[in-house]
Amino acid sequence: MAQKKQTYNQAIAEIEEILEKMENEELDVDELSDKVKRVSELVRFCRNKLKNTEEEVEKVLKEMEE
Amino acid sequence: MAQKKQTYNQAIAEIEEILEKMENEELDVDELSDKVKRVSELVRFCRNKLKNTEEEVEKVLKEMEE
Amino acid sequence: MAQKKQTYNQAIAEIEEILEKMENEELDVDELSDKVKRVSELVRFCRNKLKNTEEEVEKVLKEMEE
Amino acid sequence: MAQKKQTYNQAIAEIEEILEKMENEELDVDELSDKVKRVSELVRFCRNKLKNTEEEVEKVLKEMEE
Amino acid sequence: MAQKKQTYNQAIAEIEEILEKMENEELDVDELSDKVKRVSELVRFCRNKLKNTEEEVEKVLKEMEE
Amino acid sequence: MAQKKQTYNQAIAEIEEILEKMENEELDVDELSDKVKRVSELVRFCRNKLKNTEEEVEKVLKEMEE
């Protein structure tokens, strides 16, 4: 699962790294499914983060209002 | 049978090595049937590996693509 | 009969050596029939070896194709 | 008659020795007929040897072709 | 008559010795007829010897040809 | 008459001795005439000897030729 601190930048960097490896044919069949899983996680992480409300952030913002 | 730790790449490399030896006639007849067995095992191992990898990857991708 | 440890390649090498000696007239009449017998044994050994190998290989290949 | 242990090569060598002596006129008339007899024996021995060898070889070759 | 042990070569040597003496006129009239007889005997001995040898050789060769 | 044991050579030697004496005029007329008679006898002896020898030789040679 996505780490606490993972940012969009890190996620896309990781995805791009995997993509680059694939394009350079540096990716083994052995690694393939792990890497694909990883990409899937990263995509899901980004989507969640983008579309779903993070309660922590909401809370911080609310505290600020007071 | 394939060892626990064997990777797909190692298997392919081993197959190619054996095939090259075969083509260069570096292989004694005495070794031939063992080597054929070996290649056969390796091919089976590779097929399984690919099949498993494909299933895993497809599962992940389907989840991702939804 | 062929020795336990004799390899196909050794047998072929021995046949070639005897043939070459014969063709270069390095072989005595006294040795000739023994050498021809030897070649005959070696040929039988090689043929068996090839036949067995072929059978083994066929078997392996059939297994693989299933 | 040929001795048990006589080889074809020894026989040929003896014939050649006698021939050489004859050609160099080192051979007495008294010895001549004995020597000629000897050569005759040797030649017969050689021919037999050749014939036997040929038969053996033929046999071996026939076996080999089967 | 020729002695038992006389060889062809000895006979020839004796003939030559006598003839040489004759040529060098070292031979008395008194000895002459004895010596002529002697040579005659020797020649006959040699002829026989040659004839026998020839026959023997011929015989051997004929046997050999068969 | 010629003595039994007299040889041709002795006869010739005697003739020559007499002739030498004659030439050296060591003989007077009386001896001379005796000596001449002696020579005559000796000559006859020699001739006979020669004749006999010749006949013997002829005989031997004829035998030899046969």
Add this chain to the structure above:
Amino acid sequence: MGQEAITLFQLNQKIKGVLDDAMLHSIWVKAEIGELRVNRTGHCYLDLIEKDETNDQINARSRAMIWAQNYRMLKAYFESTTGQVLGAGLKVLVKVTVQFQEVFGLSLIISDIDPSYTMGDLARKRREVLMRLEEEGVLEMNKELDLPPVIQKIAIVSSPTAAGYGDFINQLDANPYGIKFYHHLFPAVMQGERAEQSIAEAFDSVFEHIGVFDAVVLIRGGGATIDLLCFDSYWVAYHIAQFPLPVLTGIGHERDESVADLVANTSLKTPTAVAAFLIERAGDFLTIIDEKAKIIAEMARDLIQEEKQRTEQIATSYVPGVKLDLQRRTGRLERLIGRLPLSVSRRMGEESNRVMRMKDKIFDTGGQLVKDRKAALLRYQQSLLLLPKHKLSEEKRRIGYLENTSRLNDPDNLLKKGYSLTYLDGNLVKNVSGVKPGDIVNTRFYDGELLGKVEMVKKKNKNQNKK
């Protein structure tokens, strides 16, 4: 007391009379607008001031007004030319007529305004601000900050009452991608004299919560009003430039970019544009991620397919390979075997010929040997035929010679030739010295003898006797 006094009205009449006499009509005056307000009827009342360049102290001040009808015209002209709201803080070049009214006192009636003066002044001020920021090395600072791919947590510096703000919020919240934006308003006065200070304070407040936000959005809420002076101010620009988060501006200017726009990380024309930018950027990110994931998915599938093909190719290709190998080997073996009978029979044939040659040679040599011996023997035989005959004939000749020699010495032969022998007393007379006359001598001839007496003896010379 007791002094003659005039009424205020009289005094003001006098002042009015002096001023009228001074003919202070249509004079172009440079001044700064200190304050400006418009009353219900549309007349505009201003405070014109002049400050000391060095200490900002007010050197001069005068009230001024523009009649409502004139004001509407001038304002539109000025604002459309300069892009600035005619208001406090601006330096203006105005055409005035000095008017003194007894009730209101001194007032400057503005009849015209030259916008180009104001524009020059503003431009100069802006240049000064930019130069200062550059000298301080902060001009590009905010621009150098990386703009995150997704700006999701937004600090908004704006006026809460402004319509622009509300639109901005609505636009963000209703984005078509369903992206959740977090935003918090840091209220600030966006126009007027207090604006500069208020904006700077708002940025300070954002700074206190800097960890929460991805970026600061500075948007101006004012609809038609275009009071942008504060955005050219040094302090606002200074705050923006040095701010550790990227600042996006949507101030809504028509003409030149404000200094705030120049130093901001990203400047857009309007709050709407900023909202659209943020939405598109996040949306793009989503799209990029999806696309890359899709490419990876395709590549993964391709890789698997390729490897499958490769494996299957190996699986199918090495079978013929092995068979070919075995065939090759079989062929090689059979070729070797094929060489055997030929080389054996060649070898055997050679040996057989060799033995045959030897046999023939023995025959020839043996025959020759016997022949040579026979010939030698024949030669001896021939010698034997010749040599004794030769010897015998020689001996014969020799005997003949000896006989002849002997015969020559036979005295009988001498007698026959006429020689004779004389004997005395039986002895041969060889000389006359032993003979004396009277001796009886016997003389022999070849055919007989004579007896006689010696009558006389005659002796010859010795010389003659030698024969």
